[in-house]
Amino acid sequence: MRGKTYQENKHVELAALADAVMAYAEERVRMAPPLDRPVSEAELRSRVGETITPGGIGGVDAMRLFAQDLAPTCLSTDHPRYLSFIPCAPSDAAVMFDLVVGASSIYAGSWLEGSGAVYAENQALRWIADLVGMPSRSGGVFTPGGTIGNLSALVTARHAARACAKPGDRPYRVAATAGAHSSIASACDVMDAQFVGVPADDAWRLTGGNLRAVLEENGPETFFAVVATCGTTNFGVIDDLASVAEVCREYGIWFHVDGAYGGAGLAAPSVRGLYAGIEHCDSFIVDPHKWLFAPFDCCALLYREPSLARAAHTQKAGYLDVLTDAPDWNPTDYSVGLTRRARGLPFWFSLVVNGSDAYEAAIEHTLDVARFAEAEVLRRPDLELVRKRDLSVVVFRRLGWEPADYAAWSDRMLAEEFAFVVPTSHDGETLARFAIVNPETSEDDITAILDTMV
Ligand SMILES: *Cc1c(COP(=O)(O)O)cnc(C)c1O
Numbered sequence: 001m002r003g004k005t006y007q008e009n010k011h012v013e014l015a016a017l018a019d020a021v022m023a024y025a026e027e028r029v030r031m032a033p034p035l036d037r038p039v040s041e042a043e044l045r046s047r048v049g050e051t052i053t054p055g056g057i058g059g060v061d062a063m064r065l066f067a068q069d070l071a072p073t074c075l076s077t078d079h080p081r082y083l084s085f086i087p088c089a090p091s092d093a094a095v096m097f098d099l100v101v102g103a104s105s106i107y108a109g110s111w112l113e114g115s116g117a118v119y120a121e122n123q124a125l126r127w128i129a130d131l132v133g134m135p136s137r138s139g140g141v142f143t144p145g146g147t148i149g150n151l152s153a154l155v156t157a158r159h160a161a162r163a164c165a166k167p168g169d170r171p172y173r174v175a176a177t178a179g180a181h182s183s184i185a186s187a188c189d190v191m192d193a194q195f196v197g198v199p200a201d202d203a204w205r206l207t208g209g210n211l212r213a214v215l216e217e218n219g220p221e222t223f224f225a226v227v228a229t230c231g232t233t234n235f236g237v238i239d240d241l242a243s244v245a246e247v248c249r250e251y252g253i254w255f256h257v258d259g260a261y262g263g264a265g266l267a268a269p270s271v272r273g274l275y276a277g278i279e280h281c282d283s284f285i286v287d288p289h290k291w292l293f294a295p296f297d298c299c300a301l302l303y304r305e306p307s308l309a310r311a312a313h314t315q316k317a318g319y320l321d322v323l324t325d326a327p328d329w330n331p332t333d334y335s336v337g338l339t340r341r342a343r344g345l346p347f348w349f350s351l352v353v354n355g356s357d358a359y360e361a362a363i364e365h366t367l368d369v370a371r372f373a374e375a376e377v378l379r380r381p382d383l384e385l386v387r388k389r390d391l392s393v394v395v396f397r398r399l400g401w402e403p404a405d406y407a408a409w410s411d412r413m414l415a416e417e418f419a420f421v422v423p424t425s426h427d428g429e430t431l432a433r434f435a436i437v438n439p440e441t442s443e444d445d446i447t448a449i450l451d452t453m454v
Helices: 006-030 041-048 059-073 092-103 111-132 146-163 182-191 208-218 241-251 262-267 306-313 318-324 345-354 356-379 403-415 443-450
Strands: 139-143 173-176 194-197 223-229 254-258 283-286 299-303 383-385 393-398 424-426 429-435
Touching: 006 059, 006 092, 041 059, 092 345, 111 139, 111 262, 111 283, 111 299, 111 345, 139 146, 139 306, 146 182, 146 223, 146 254, 146 283, 146 299, 146 306, 173 182, 173 208, 182 194, 194 208, 208 223, 208 241, 223 241, 241 254, 262 283, 262 356, 299 306, 345 356, 356 383, 356 393, 356 443, 403 429
Parallel strands: 173 194, 173 223, 223 254, 254 283
Antiparallel strands: 139 299, 283 299, 383 393, 393 429, 424 429
């Protein structure tokens, strides 16, 4: 150490650190990722022990510790046979640029601090708004996920409804179907609002007719929002957005559309027709970390009238006056939360690098693989389709199987690092479910997994 300045030593350390981190990141992006599998805490404790020491172990050893002992116990959500929940399969461009965002110390809550990043994020939001068909004045913000996106939209909806409610009226209800995402009920709990279930139609959709009946029964003035889903998480059901929009307009109730998973299908001409009516929404979310090839964690939240969101969400404090008093577009004013990472940038960068045509092609490709999976289920006598697919989720039953059979099948595939496909349930019945959003998932992967259901 002696003879070298503090700065020189820092540069030597940085070079080694950069080699270790960059080499790992590049290799991870290049490789066909292993599925990997979880281990117990006891096993990690014996393998890894305490990692934080008074002196530190240095970048190279710390990187080795992560690569050798920790990373292999984390499932690769971008593995082509990871079909559980909703996978996350980011593009190379998005992943690499996530490193840049991390290295850049950008505060993306305000225009003053992050103007170029906010400008770029807003272009990505505009691209989505155009897919939805929202007017030019619409805008919003990237939040950490659909849960915060939905909560933020509902907080805005309630704020707007109460601002124009008759004296004494305090609208407190939200209408949606049982197929709406769990985050809607959770948002209602957080807000002390009441979730009112609307019966779905024969195709499991929310419809204007059923919505009207529920509003009339409970008093329309007690509702501040209706939530429609374009692509329910469990089955990919798209609600009848046009008739729901019409009833919302008639009663003057906020129309929120949750497209966290399925909103990406707006970019695919083969299914775009299913979304008719979505252009009337007051707010909309889609998670680029689901079917738009961005890394965790990223939700795009859009409002038809952003000023209503600003009124609901702007935090006021003396130390923030310089921001709140400026006429600028400050992303933090449009959702729950103050400090924010420029989490929309990896998604924006990937769109810029690849072009929107590549997005259309990649989404259409996953839809083709989902069509293949559905056809295979219909073709195989042991399997039975539960509901005809709208998007890229396929749910089916294996005739003769009990819940324990599904669990054993799923556990075995993970233990062998062959595939990660957890069962789901509907109306108390255990079922098999594929969620296909990874362009690397092939028809052969589907066949190989179905072949194990003997
Ligand atoms: C995943 C999902 C959410 C929640 O999004 P997170 O990013 O997991 O918080 C909300 N709604 C729908 C329809 C979803 O699929």
